[in-house]
Amino acid sequence: MAIAKTRDTCAGCPIRHRAVCAYCDADELAMLERIKSYATIAPGAPIFFAREPMRHVATVVTGAAVLSRTLEDGRRQISGLMLPSDFIGRPWRDTISYDVTALSEVVLCRFDRKAFETILRDTPHVAERLLSMTLDDLDAARDWSVVLGRMAARERVSAFLLALARRLGTPDPKVPERVTFDLPLTxxxxxxxxxxxxxxxxxxxxxxxxxxxxxxxxxxxxxxxDLLRLQEEAQDDDDGGELG
Amino acid sequence: MAIAKTRDTCAGCPIRHRAVCAYCDADELAMLERIKSYATIAPGAPIFFAREPMRHVATVVTGAAVLSRTLEDGRRQISGLMLPSDFIGRPWRDTISYDVTALSEVVLCRFDRKAFETILRDTPHVAERLLSMTLDDLDAARDWSVVLGRMAARERVSAFLLALARRLGTPDPKVPERVTFDLPLTxxxxxxxxxxxxxxxxxxxxxxxxxxxxxxxxxxxxxxxDLLRLQEEAQDDDDGGELG
DNA sequence: CGGTAGTTTGAACCACTTCAATATTCGTGG
DNA sequence: CCACGAATATTGAAGTGGTTCAAACTACCG
Structure with a gap:
């Protein structure tokens, strides 16, 4: 398959410059290339389960997934939306505390966790990029707490749509403040x-x-x-990109 | 002052083995020692302001601080409690999106941000430790979202007290499931x-x-x-340490 | 001790939930 | 290509947990 072929080489990867490999040079990329493998997950299927041993870490190449925790009585909270270039997994730990579930068909670029830990030690560019991404994710998660803790229902929905519009939205070629996107969630x-x-x-x-x-x-x-209007509804003053 | 004296040497530091320097050997510690400086912040005083240039990154040595965001209309959300050994700041970024405020008198071990960025590049042990701490903080922040998003008031308070009991609590020498601590917050x-x-x-x-x-x-x-009883109130099934 | 910041308690109100019914979307097979 | 059906979404009406507004209380500092 032509598509699979281009995916097999990092150079042609659509998320090459945004994922954990963004800072890598050709040599480093070759090293990652040796240990990576692709996996395709069906819509609705689990990717990782909370508390279960995790053999891999992975980057989302295409599709969307969610991180969620469910209490014994069934209450569920989604704590993160994973989109192309996002990193899933916890190096140096055997388990994570949340479930990871595919929303649409998801293609993952996977690494054996142990092998990836070695890469992290030997390849400063990967470690530095992962640290930078994790710091961003942490800031986003903390920013999101004001939505969950303090915002009214209308503001929450607005803030969520705004975050999606920023990451997934296609601006209208004639009217750039008009953007369109598809909701990956029910x-x-x-x-x-x-x-x-x-x-x-x-x-x-x-x-x-x-x-x-x-x-x-x-x-x-x-x-x-009008993105500006949505920003007002979401009580959003800044111009950065948020979302946990 | 005797206390200041012992604080000046990393070897005698009370958080030496839990902070960002935990993995460092003697040489690396000496390098950090050269660029670090201490700062004492009065209770209630700001440590960093959201959106203002950040010259330093820092580790909390003693005391407690909070990360918070405030909306224009005054609604405030605290998104993190910083206790001894916690790391504050965002390498490779000039600003953070939340305020950091001292709750009690806080002693910080500070590093000039630019200098610390150099350390991160040159000292894998520091970078690795910071990555590990940041991954833990991210997991904790995501775990906390279920408290903010899905828990009833009684459960939220219980979960919060439980998190504090785990980090600050002193077990009764005769009854280890009985713990005591002082609330650092109003x-x-x-x-x-x-x-x-x-x-x-x-x-x-x-x-x-x-x-x-x-x-x-x-x-x-x-x-x-009885910690077990509090755990039930907090809907907490696991035995790990949480808190954003 | 007196003053004040911080805390507790009470009562009315409202945003969101809960329970219930209807409507729409979209995949599938006739 | 349209009709059917199941899954998903919308809307309605009553109930409730948390908020709001208000007043009293108490811990702690000088």
Whole structure:
């Protein structure tokens, strides 16, 4: 397959310059190339389970996945959305405390965890890039706590849509503040990410649609006619990129 | 001063084996020793401000501080509690997105940020330790999202007290499941950490006291007669150490 | 001891949840 | 290509946990 072929070489990888390998030179890339392997996960399928031994760490190449924790009584919280170039796993630890589940079909670039730990020790460029990414993720997770702890339902939904618009949105060629994207999550998953019920999440999406903050097509397509307006709804003052 | 004297040498540092320098050998420690400086922050005083240039990174040596974000209308969320050995700052970035404020008198072991970035490049043991700590902090922040997103007020307060008991608690020499600690935060700050109002936080503390889950002395002293009981209240199944 | 910041408690209110019914989307097979 | 059906989403109405507003209390510092 042509597509699989180009994926097999790091040089042609679509996330080459954003993933954990971003800082690598040709030699280092060759070293990673030797130990990497690809895996394709079906939509809805588990990638890792909390508390179960983790043989691999991985980078999302295409698709979307979520990190989630579920309490014994079934309450679920999604604590992170993993998109292309995001890193999944915990070097130097056997387990993680959350489940990782594919939302769409996900292609992973995987490394055996032990082998990756060796790479981290021997390849400063990989270690430095992973540290930088992890610091960013930590800042994003902390920024997100204000959404979960302090924002009203409408603000939460707005903040979530804004974060997705920033990462997934395609600007209108004629009107750059107008962006379009496809929601990779169901209403239930959105609710689980925002600490709301699915009914409240749905109602707030409807309210935002009524008020002209968003337009929707089908279940998944979202158009944001004016990003600035959505930013105001989300109480977002800065111009950076957030999302846990 | 005798105390200042012992603080000046890394060898006698109380957090030598838990901080970012934990993996360092004598040579590396000497290098850090050359660029470090101590700072003492008064209770309530700011350590860093969001969006303002950060000249330093630092490790908390003694005392407690919080990371917080405040929305324009005054709503505040505390996204992290910094205790001795915790690392504050963002290498390779000029600003952070949250305020850092001392709760008690805080002693910091500071490094000029640029100098620390050089250390990170030249001293794999420091980089590796910081990566490991940051990965732990990220897991803790993600674990904490289930508290903010899905837990009821009583569970939130319980989870918070449990996290503090684990990090700050002194076990009773005769009854190890009985632990005592001093709250480094006011009720208002507890509420800001948990996404509640101070009234609700206070009411839940009172309820836990009435139900015998905790005992209190004065404003700050908390006794947990049975950690297991508190764990149940906090919906906590595992035995690890959490807290954002 | 007196003053004040911090805490506790009370009562009314409201945003979100819960429970329930209807509607839409979209894949599949006729 | 359309009709069917299951999954997903929307909307409605009543209930409730946490907030808000208000007042009293208490710990701790000088």
């Amino acid at each position: 209403r239930e998953a959105i609710a689980d990410a925002l600490g709301l019920t699915l009914e409240t999440a749905s109602r707030q999406m409807s309210a935002l649609r009524r008020d002209g903050v968003i337009e929707t097509e089908g279940r998944t397509r979202v158009v944001v006619p | 009720r208002e700050a507890i509420a800001d950490a948990l996404g509640l109002t101070l009234e609700t936080a206070s009411r839940q503390m009172s309820a836990l006291r009435r139900d015998g889950v905790i005992e209190t002395e004065g404003r700050t002293r908390v006794v947990v007669p």
